[in-house]
Amino acid sequence: GKTRYEGVGHIKNNILMVGPTGVGKTYLIKLIAKKIGVPFVKGDATKFSETGYVGGDVEDLVRDLVYEADGDIEMAQYGIIYIDEIDKIASSNHTIGPDVSRTGVQRALLKPMEETEVDLKVPHDPISQLEAIEHYRKTGKKEKRTINTKHILFIMSGAFNGLEEMVKKRLNREGIGFRAEIRSKDERAEYLKQVKAEDLIAFGFESEFIGRLPVTAIFERLEVEDLYAILKNPNNPIILGKKKDFKSYGIDIQFEEDALYELAVKAYEEKTGARGLVSAVEKVLLKFEKRLPSTGIKQLVVTCEVVKNPGQELERLLDDPMHPDRVARFEKLHSRERMDLKESILNREGEFRRRYGIAFPESRIDLIARRMVDKGYDVNTVFEEVVEVQRQVEEFEREFQQRNGIRLQFDGEAIDRVTDMALEEDLKGQVICSRLLKDYEHGIKLIRDRIGRREFVITKEAIDDPEEYLNRIIQEAYSRRFDLETEGKPR
Template sequence: MTAKIKNNDERNQYEKLPNQQELEKELGDYLSKKYGNRIKILSPVMLPKGDVDDIDEGREFENKKTVTDFDMLPEQLEAHLDTFVIKQNDAKAVLATKICTHFNRVNYLNRLSRKKKYSGVGTIKNNVLMIGPTGVGKTYMIKLLAQKLGVPMVKGDATKFSETGYVGGDVEDLVRDLVYEAGENIELAENGIIYIDEIDKIASSGNFIGHDVSRTGIQRALLKPMEETEVDLKVAHDPISQIQAIEQFRRTGKKEKRVVNTKNILFIMSGAFGALTEIIKKRLQKQGIGFEADVSPAEIPWEIMKEVTAHDLVEFGFESEFIGRLPVIVVFDELTRDDLADILKNPNNPVIVSKRQDFRAYGIDIKFEDEALERIADIAVKMKTGARSLVSAVEKVLIPFEKHLPSTDIKQLLVTPELVDDPKGELAKLKQDYNDPERLARFERMRKKELENIAEF
């Protein structure tokens, strides 16, 4: 009797199992919620997007040239940056030179290795450390460089690292993200850029207990990837890499170890390093260079940062081995009120370009007078967040117009000094007398001047 009940229970258990279609639907719903659109369910297996022969969806780099086609010169790359980035002349020159040299050297050494004339052992990479306050264009410049070079780039935040790794994995996950950005093109990923921001937050304060131990551990975990190591794309905590391995085995019948060599991956780190000024000041005072002892760190001019040495960074809390793998140090300039105004006047600046797009989405053509941009810079400089404050300042002035004008027949908006000073008052005047001849004439003059400015750039 007991055996019969047991057999019935087993039969009922199997009858409740979902069929293949139901199982695929449940798996598909679960994976879509957890991982977005990066994977698909294709019967009889699950495949990541970009790893299927008949799926032509993928990342933008899949069909691009490889780094072996790179032939740009430092002055050409610097000229490209000049059209987008205001000030930062030293930073632009150093970054354009060292990044150009890095990729040209990669090509040169690849040619030598094909001829068996060079092993590549002992090569020193031009990894970069960028120092500068918030909102001076550090991230923007690296994105411009990666886009111009045609190489994949990933950005990580050092504050999200832990001693065990990056967002639950390890520091090598950034390399795996680079492969994804390269459209699963490993060769292209091996010549990409990894950018890590807020790097000053993982410096030890010299108190080697608690959290500082983790900070030191993060620095050490970055050492091998920054120099040269092989990163296995298959990891236990990443279901996507596991699915890729299963599909590879299904197609070929072989277990293939997919790895990424970091020898040619350029690492760029950045941070504000505010407390570093005090360390530099003390060193310069010992050397007899004139900084008064009673000057507080907040009063020290940012120019003192350009005196930074590797020893200062070690005293700041970095391991000497870590700093040794960042041979290129770039210090960005603080942005003044005039610099902010020049950024707004640059036809390529994303702040004004984005705002034009916002209004054009409603069929409204917007122009900015130079004096109005100067007034916006006056508002932004008080916020003390560099170029980031420009977005807030522009929004503060234009939100009333962005709200009300789409509901009217007004299709032209001229941003004047009067409008910046009194947005609500000027909005009322505009709605009352949109066809004011003086306003229309000013708009037409600004339209012609804008075309002239674009032609100059």
């Protein structure tokens, strides 16, 4: 039966994204697909035009969606197909030859972009052939597996160099042009925001193709401030990745804000958008990554001077690695990073509570921020680790009660302590709990047998000093028993 409402005359809001390289088009769509929980595949339009049979590759993308959905056709039917460099399949209107294949690719996309059935079994795929043979052997029937593309969202993107000039010509004809050559990035973006279907047709697209892309999104080129904001983001994979690289050598690395800005300037000069950030960071730190692991130096502060003169600053570091100013700067940055991360997580605590279904006290958030700084992990990875250990502690409590008839409850600080130990030693929460309780499990059972007490709260003190905790609860138990016995005696 139908699983979702299907309106009459259903029109898909396929999207055309226009923008230069490195502005985050692919990254954005990947994040959206992950957030809404649908499969995502990416293709390159230039690859289609290189094949003899232009339709084959387009349908392969649809089949790839099923693969990404682990064979779940229902899930794949609501996936996202993202095709980059779509501007490369526009015909140039004044040449003969290659344009035939370009137009052919556009036409091959028409049906999937609207609605068609795609056969999942193809002659050139041996696995699908073997599956079909196995199905026939078991049932004696041929199996026809298809996927309908009606609800698959198609997103096309490209740089579209020169499109702004076509928009400008049209606007001038209509009497609303700027009457000047396009010079700045802002002017180019302003023209592109006025783009209409007729401009895209003039660029070299079939009208039927553009008609299936009702939504147009314009991406502007990233400026220095944009690149700087990316580097400052605590979940930025470029800085996190570099911290992990150095951490693998036992080296902690911190970046000053001036250094991040200088890196953004260098990246901007490469004219490749956010991709330039990776190159800029690598060029600055490559010498440090080669030399420092063999020196015993455990801390590195990336300053503006390091970014401008990496070779010179490396020699200065090697000459005096424990210079008081350098050490003080590192400690200040390390402490500030933890505080900033903690504040950022506290601001999102409600989001994490809804996601995982449990509350996170401030002490646990402090633990998460500390681990992010110490290990260079991203926030989601650390939350997953911490939540998993907490569930393991709860599982230990249940198993202990089933075995011994005693209800243990680890309080918040005790869970923090167990989590810290489990993550540091790379052990399960149950293993840590068993090891900690080994010292006084007998004492707890003794108290249960003597006075019938069946509930115990395990505190941080119980973990740090089990002997003292055990002595205290035994004394309390015997004192309570003595009080009960004296209450029962006649005066």
